[in-house]
Amino acid sequence: MAQQHREMTGTDTAGALLAAHLNAQATEFLRSLRLHRESTTDAQGAEESLEAARALRRAARRIGATLHTFRPLLDPEWASSLRPELAWLSGTLAQEHAYATRLDRLLESLHRLSGQPTVPVPAVGNRAAGRHGWAQPPVQSTETETSAPRGLTVGAAKAAALLERQLTLAKTRAHSTALQAFGSSRFHAVADNVAVLASEVPLTSTSEDLKPLAAQAESDLTEAVSALPLGQAGHPYNAGALVHGLASDTAPDAQDAPWLKVRSLLRLHRYAEEVLLGHATLEPRIADASHALNVHREAAAAAAAAAQAARTPRIAPATAYALGVLHADQRHEVEAARFAFQQAWLHEAVSTR
Template sequence: MAQLNHETTTGDVLSAYLQGQATEFLRSLRLHRESTTDAQGAEESLEAARALRRAARRIGGTLHTFHPLLDQEWAAGLRPELAWLSGTLAREHAYATRLERLLDALHRLSGTPTVPQPPVRGDVTAVGSTRPGADPAALAVGRRSAGRWGSPRSSAAESGGGWAQPTPPGTDEQGGTPRGLTVGAAKAAALLERQLTLARTRAHSAALQAFGSSRFHAVADNVAVLASEVPLTQATEDLKPLAARAEENLAEAVAALPLGQAGHPYNAEALTHGLAASEAPEAQDAPWLKTRALLRLHRYAQEVLTGSPGGDLRLADAGHALDRHREAADAASAAASAARTPRIAPATAYALGVLHADQRHEVEAARFAFHQAWLRETEAEAEAVSTR
């Protein structure tokens, strides 16, 4: 990829980056279309979709940062379409990751034995079983969780049948976990599995419909044109001021974050506010999600300038922390949504409440990790300035 130097113009650098991402987009699309329907082909299809999504994000982010150098009407029309495609393709993977995260957390919190309990007569078909119209990739998560909890159950199991062996009141088989959490965790796992697997199946269907839509074909046609010709309007304009503006936007967003509060690894005060009904966690999370989006724009701008997809490791660490923040926040929201299911057993609601609190703790841990990564970056920049 071309780098910014005396021999190349800024238009060459920007064109080379956009054409490279457009080529990656088209290559991933071809691999996705050529993938087979067996297990290996399903995995290849998912990987191709992830690569296509990454390329779409980078093209859209670059159009956003460097739009003054590009044809305004063309860039303004393509950016939202790329965002639509990226968001549509991201949902299936997000639901699968969320389910696995929640099941792992329930297993960790409850200390549930890994030996499957015998099924109770009258159970309906497990989430991980094969059924007409099911997505094999989506059901893989259900099969993995069955090894943890035994046969998952539907809402029919909520009103009858135990999930653990009889234990002394107040404790589980290991003597440390409240028995209500042990019993409720298995039912909570079945409830979450049913809800999130259904959501993932719907997201998979929506992605397939998107691939066959005229809207997607229009996006693919625009990207194919981009792979051969970038509609520049100012080929000699310097890229660095625009990249610096992206960095300034990120710095302003970080300055608005409560980093002093996030500087404590166990932030009970923030957790209390996150659990309060009067102050929704989503309102607290919004500035962090905005910072995550601006951090991505800054990283993509640096990729354009340096020609390196790796970027700054410190920025990568900060980005990973914000990714964990979003995953934990979404998982907490899913647990809260499941707890609002009508007519669930008290033990199930209790387990989901504990799970929600655990994921809000993970949110605070991710904020702390971002705080530490950002401090390292700020200190490194200050040291670089002092040595000049």
């Protein structure tokens, strides 16, 4: 659906702008839902179904964020009841893609750490290439093999197999959960509410200015960023993320939570700007900061998955070692993402000195 750049003018009331944005996002939601239902069961249809689900999830996120930021202009009971349902739907649809991305990220990191080529090579001799190009350890070494790059260690190969087994199972369960959600009465209630939103927005006020509400979203973001340890993050290889990631507590790292909060607030700020300006090109500083926080979240989740796999009972020491190295690598990626965010966020201030 084509999106047009727009700015608030004297002739545009706050209610009209807000209604137009919500109408557009609700229409995108319904269009994606129709494409998802019409997709076929072959390979092309499966890809179309996934893309439609991603588009539906994007629309649900934007509607939910708009209801949150501009709630003073909307019917409070209606908005407060719809927002959690949109968050549930978006979170449910995100899981399958998240597990697939996490698995790809971990396997690529294992390839890199073990010296495997980026593109898997075909099986040679007595080495059988696995699904992701992982070569099984040779039965016996020959003089030729000794002179060639050794490739994967036994521990890395078994770690890859364990991660693939665990995350593929999680992805399959997430897919089943998403299918069940699409067929549930809860989802149909959400779709019905969005269908109404496509034609009629329950506004309680049309005169209140949108800009102060968008400015409040930006202020919340700025306050959350000020609580981050940007000074430490500005030093490459400071090992802060790695040290905290080695804590024995199995709960989510408390030190990651402020960064995840900033990511959520940055998304709210971006979506608020879309209401005011339409889908204009993002400011490079904001786009780079958003990308860095996305990488941060993915790396932190991947590190947690590696740590969880390392807790599997009765795994070989070599496998546990490979998973430990992989965990440390992903925590270094978390650290690098924080450095990238710090550089992006402070870019404007630095460039004006």
